[in-house]
Amino acid sequence: MNTALPNGLKVLDLFCCQGGAGMGYHLAGFDVTGIDLAPQPRYPFSFVQTDAIGFVREHGAEFDFIHASPPCQRYTLAQRIHHRDHPDLIGPTRAALEATGRPWVIENVEDAASELRSPVTLCAAAFGMRTYRHRLFETGGNFTLTQPRHRPHTAPLTKMGRPRAEGHFAHYVGNFSGVQEARTDMHVPWMNRDGIRECIPPAYTQHIGTALFASLLGVAA
Numbered sequence: 001m002n003t004a005l006p007n008g009l010k011v012l013d014l015f016c017c018q019g020g021a022g023m024g025y026h027l028a029g030f031d032v033t034g035i036d037l038a039p040q041p042r043y044p045f046s047f048v049q050t051d052a053i054g055f056v057r058e059h060g061a062e063f064d065f066i067h068a069s070p071p072c073q074r075y076t077l078a079q080r081i082h083h084r085d086h087p088d089l090i091g092p093t094r095a096a097l098e099a100t101g102r103p104w105v106i107e108n109v110e111d112a113a114s115e116l117r118s119p120v121t122l123c124a125a126a127f128g129m130r131t132y133r134h135r136l137f138e139t140g141g142n143f144t145l146t147q148p149r150h151r152p153h154t155a156p157l158t159k160m161g162r163p164r165a166e167g168h169f170a171h172y173v174g175n176f177s178g179v180q181e182a183r184t185d186m187h188v189p190w191m192n193r194d195g196i197r198e199c200i201p202p203a204y205t206q207h208i209g210t211a212l213f214a215s216l217l218g219v220a221a
C-alpha cells in the first residue's frame with residue numbers, strides 16, 4: 001500500500017507501546033498522538049505518558065478517530081492457567097470511547113474474542129508477511145470495517161526460538177529469535193524485541209486508516 005499524503009486529521013493512539021498501530025495511521029495520512037503509561041522512547045510520534053482511559057475521557061473528543069490496544073494479559077491462556085488477575089481494560093475503554101462521540105476501534109488478541117463485539121479479524125499473511133498474527137478489531141462511533149476474505153494457513157510454522165526454516169512462517173511472541181527478520185517482515189525497523197512482541201503490524205492500521213478516511217469522506221475505500 002502506498003503512503004498517503006497528510007490529510008490534516010488527528011488520530012489518538014491509546015496504549016501505544018512502540019507504535020505499531022500508530023505507524024499505520026501515519027502511513028494512511030493521519031497526524032498521530034500516542035498515550036502509554038510507560039515511557040516509550042522509541043515511539044515515533046507525539047507522545048504523552050499517562051493513563052489512557054483518563055486521557056481519552058478528558059481529551060478524546062479533540063481527535064477525529066481513536067484507536068485503543070488495551071493490554072491483553074488478562075485474556076491469554078497462560079494467565080488463566082496461573083490464575084493471575086489482571087484488570088479488565090476492554091470494558092472501561094469501550095465506555096470511555098463511546099462517551100467521546102468519535103469513531104473508534106478497539107484491538108485485541110484472539111483470546112479476548114468473547115470480550116469484543118462483532119470484531120473483524122486481520123491476518124498478516126493477507127498483507128504479504130511471513131507470519132499469521134491474527135488480531136481482532138471492534139469498531140464503534142459509526143465506523144465499521146468489512147471482514148476481508150481469510151485464506152487458509154498453509155505454511156508450516158518455525159518452532160519458537162529456532163531460526164526460520166526456508167518456506168516457513170514465524171511466530172514473533174515471547175522470547176522469539178530473529179529480531180532483525182521480524183523488523184523487516186512486519187515493517188517495524190525502529191522497534192526492539194519488547195515492542196515487536198506487543199505490536200500489531202502497521203499494515204493493519206494503514207488498511208483501517210484508509211477505510212476510515214474513505215468513510216469520513218463518504219466514499220467507498
Ligand SMILES: C[S@@+](CC[C@H](N)C(=O)[O-])C[C@H]1O[C@@H](n2cnc3c(N)ncnc32)[C@H](O)[C@@H]1O
Pocket residue numbers: 014015016017018019020021022035036037038050051052053069070071072195198199200201
Ligand atoms: C499490547 S501493547 C500495545 C501495542 C501497540 N498497539 C502497537 O501496535 O505497538 C499495550 C500497551 O499498553 C500500555 N498500558 C497498560 N496499561 C495502560 C494504561 N492504563 N494507560 C496507558 N497505557 C497502558 C502498556 O505499557 C503497553 O505498552
